[in-house]
Amino acid sequence: MSQVVFITGATSGFGRACAHRFAEAGWSLVLTGRRQERLEDLKTQLGSRVPVHVAALDVRDDSAVKAVVEALPGDFRPITALINNAGLALAPEPAQRAALEEWHTMIDTNITGLVNVTHALLPSLMERGEGASIINLGSVAGQWPYPGSHVYGASKAFVQQFSYNLRCDLQGTGVRVTDVAPGLSESEFTLVRNRGDQAAYDKLYGDTTPLQPEDIAEQIFHVATLPAHVNINRLEIMPTRQAWSPFAVDRD
Ligand SMILES: NC(=O)C1=CN([C@@H]2O[C@H](COP(=O)(O)OP(=O)(O)OC[C@H]3O[C@@H](n4cnc5c(N)ncnc54)[C@H](OP(=O)(O)O)[C@@H]3O)[C@@H](O)[C@H]2O)C=CC1
Numbered sequence: 001m002s003q004v005v006f007i008t009g010a011t012s013g014f015g016r017a018c019a020h021r022f023a024e025a026g027w028s029l030v031l032t033g034r035r036q037e038r039l040e041d042l043k044t045q046l047g048s049r050v051p052v053h054v055a056a057l058d059v060r061d062d063s064a065v066k067a068v069v070e071a072l073p074g075d076f077r078p079i080t081a082l083i084n085n086a087g088l089a090l091a092p093e094p095a096q097r098a099a100l101e102e103w104h105t106m107i108d109t110n111i112t113g114l115v116n117v118t119h120a121l122l123p124s125l126m127e128r129g130e131g132a133s134i135i136n137l138g139s140v141a142g143q144w145p146y147p148g149s150h151v152y153g154a155s156k157a158f159v160q161q162f163s164y165n166l167r168c169d170l171q172g173t174g175v176r177v178t179d180v181a182p183g184l185s186e187s188e189f190t191l192v193r194n195r196g197d198q199a200a201y202d203k204l205y206g207d208t209t210p211l212q213p214e215d216i217a218e219q220i221f222h223v224a225t226l227p228a229h230v231n232i233n234r235l236e237i238m239p240t241r242q243a244w245s246p247f248a249v250d251r252d
């Protein structure tokens with residue numbers, strides 16, 4: 001049976017790097033995200049090496065999530081690894097100036113979206129059983145408070161606790177669960193958070209050495225390919241120049 005990875009948010013950053021990393025190892029890929037063009041580009045890049053199925057998907061829409069899962073071609077099930085990666089931060093200002101709509105978007109994406117996809121794929125993961133994995137993208141922001149993190153950090157604290165609780169329920173099924181919690185990592189995440197402000201992006205990453213999406217993809221691949229009896233509960237990863245809080249970054 002082939003190994004199949006289902007990735008949410010595959011159109012950028014960690015998700016896209018995971019698509020490349022798992023393809024390198026010969027896994028079949030199910031790639032999802034809202035930007036269809038980017039999904040098609042990935043299919044063009046990777047489809048000659050491994051089987052690739054793409055589906056435009058907004059994880060906030062639970063019926064769309066169910067439909068995508070139900071329409072998975074037979075060669076792409078059961079799923080071996082689910083990478084719940086789609087997510088975002090918005091509203092970089094303090095809570096008292098943040099827009100409620102942006103708080104809702106973070107909750108709908110980082111919490112409801114992750115729950116939607118997990119719920120829809122649990123039967124497939126259970127069918128795979130031993131060696132299957134759910135890998136959830138949390139963040140150091142789920143543990144370390146900082147100004148401007150308000151709902152974003154709280155949504156990642158949810159991801160951590162949901163991952164731990166899932167572990168308890170899935171005990172005995174062979175399905176593993178890991179909360180991967182990266183620190184400062186260079187990706188479009190910072191452009192999304194700062195509404196496309198390139199100066200904010202350059203300021204955050206320009207004079208230090210952030211993690212790259214490939215660093216995170218390597219760790220996720222490691223987690224998914226450990227022997228079936230090994231479960232990493234939480235993996236916190238920071239750049240060497242960050243210790244510990246999101247603001248404790250060594251700069252030139
Ligand atoms: N970069 C960082 O410093 C860190 C990021 N993280 C977390 O890692 C994850 C990936 O972040 P990163 O790769 O850096 O960010 P990017 O902005 O590069 O990628 C985010 C991905 O999420 C997808 N996405 C966003 N909203 C939705 C939605 N409603 N439905 C489906 N897909 C969606 C985007 O695709 P599209 O727009 O095409 O839908 C995109 O592919 C996020 O959960 C983030 O919170 C955690 C710690 C550190």
Ligand SMILES: O=CCS(=O)(=O)O
Pocket residue numbers: 138139140141149182183184185246
């Ligand atoms: O999750 C992202 C990392 S940080 O911006 O909160 O430090």
